Amino acid sequence: MKLLIIAGFLGSGKTTVLLHVARNFVSHAQEVIVIENEIGEIGIDGQYLNLHGLEVQELFGGCVCCTLSVNLIETIDKICSSRRPDWIILEATGAARPIDITGNLHRLQTKIDHIQVAIVVDAGRYEMLMDMMNPLMTTQIESADVVIINKIDRVDAEKANQIAEDINQLNSKIPTFKMSADKENTLDGLLEFLV
Amino acid sequence: MRNETMSSIERVQCAMNLEKPDRVPIWPDITTASAANVLGEKIWEIAHLGFDASQDVELKLFDEFGGWDAVNPALTDEVFTLGGNKVIKATKNSPETQFIEGEYTKYEDYEIIAEIGWMNFVKEHLISRVSDIKNEEEYNKKYDEVINGTLRGISEYQKRGAFVLYAQPNNHPFFTLSLARSMVKFTEDLYYRPEMVERALIKMTDEFIEFGAMLCEVSGIRIAKIIEERAGGAIYPLRIFEKYWWPYTRKIVDAFHSQGIFMTFHLDTCWDKNLPYFKQLPRKSAMVELDGTTDIFAAKEILRNHMCIASDIHPALMSLGTPEEVAAYCKRLIDEVGGDGGHILSTACGLPAAAKRENFRAMIETGKTYELSK
């Protein structure tokens, strides 16, 4: 069983990316369970993914920074007590640092073979967020396995390249994928990377 | 049990005054959800029964464990709702209050807030966007229930000899605006057009002082609590903190300090980089509550002999750890953060709803029996 965490700021495109990824896995006969950490209007993302035929569990948490990891562990253990999907995909709230989410996974009773953290950044807001919320953006990017630069339709090609370069300055080993997740067929490279 | 030579009230006061008590004062910072869980009761039923029912569950836990030192009245969902937050009550599947972040305010609202203040803004505009409270009459009714319930909670705890830390907390103006506007939008406002945000912050700061002092007056508890989950250095660079958080905070603390009101800061996320600023506040004017992401041992070095620290037993430890692990961490806190006083043994960001009974017991018992060695 593998765990993919998709994190990133509010509205960056996490659900849109998740939907593509999950559908692709399902079409390759992989069993997928999605965990939604709802921070926006309750259940909306979950319902949307449900409509697209995905099985969704909601992850509840009183406080983003501290109880999230506890509830995630309980949710994964609960899922795994009845079955063992190939993939669990978690959409996590933008205020969380991946380390706060994954920091306690060693307490899981269920064994996870592989954990990947994908950060989605909104290209149109990258500059503003990098300036204004530099510490959070930086830790998110530094702890990611892959960064998805989304909404590149909102910036020109030069800007998109600059963002990718900027991210590689922070973490030279990290692969970046530029895309417009709400358009079809933009995630080929990403999918290969994840699998 | 060790020989106790101080009352709970003396013990907590001693810690706040940076002196060495007979043993560490204990404040488990329970919530109704965690109390219900430890007692084996159902929070999703209790949460609908009104303030007094929540308070009674918390009192029951206090009595069942032979009490502890510092307490606070029940902090019910209604307290947050009346403050303008969108919350969803606990359910069987989700035994914890949910805070739903969204864009409940528009940029233009800052101007209204700067004019009429946050509380009036909540009553007249925001409350209908985030709750099913329809009019001021309903709002006032719920408000009275919370105030009366809080006063009863305080009096019940005082009868039991406990030290009441504060009446009810309030979110920092910065955090309040961020929650109501959503984090990204609020940050965009600060980036592109901060003028109106600043005007709102100024008004809200004055209001915070006025309301805080009023609450202290009404409750007789001369400690105010402020919550901030976002302004710390793990999220915003120091220049944002210096511009939009620290001056307002100083103003609040200075005003309270001059009126003899002590301040306790609930600081979520990592504040490693921000804590040196707290040394600018008058010595013994405040206390910080850390949430397990700030390095509490480094914090002690920074704040030693200046400010009391409420410690940080992490929710993961309380709910997924073992009693031995909890006891070991409590001992380390008592040795390293509390050896010379200035420490209240507490949980990070409150006792989590999933805390195990045996872990809770381990915390309380270690606190009551472990000797302050240094």
Ligand SMILES: Nc1nc2c(ncn2[C@@H]2O[C@H](COP(=O)(O)OP(=O)(O)OP(=O)(O)O)[C@@H](O)[C@H]2O)c(=O)[nH]1
């Ligand atoms: N222009 C543009 N819009 C996009 C793109 N991807 C997603 N969106 C839109 O951006 C909005 C937010 O997308 P979501 O996928 O819901 O983003 P999210 O990160 O899941 O949002 P939250 O769960 O609310 O934090 C939606 O209106 C999407 O249709 C993109 O590549 N380009």
Ligand SMILES: [Mg+2]
């Ligand atoms: Mg989403």
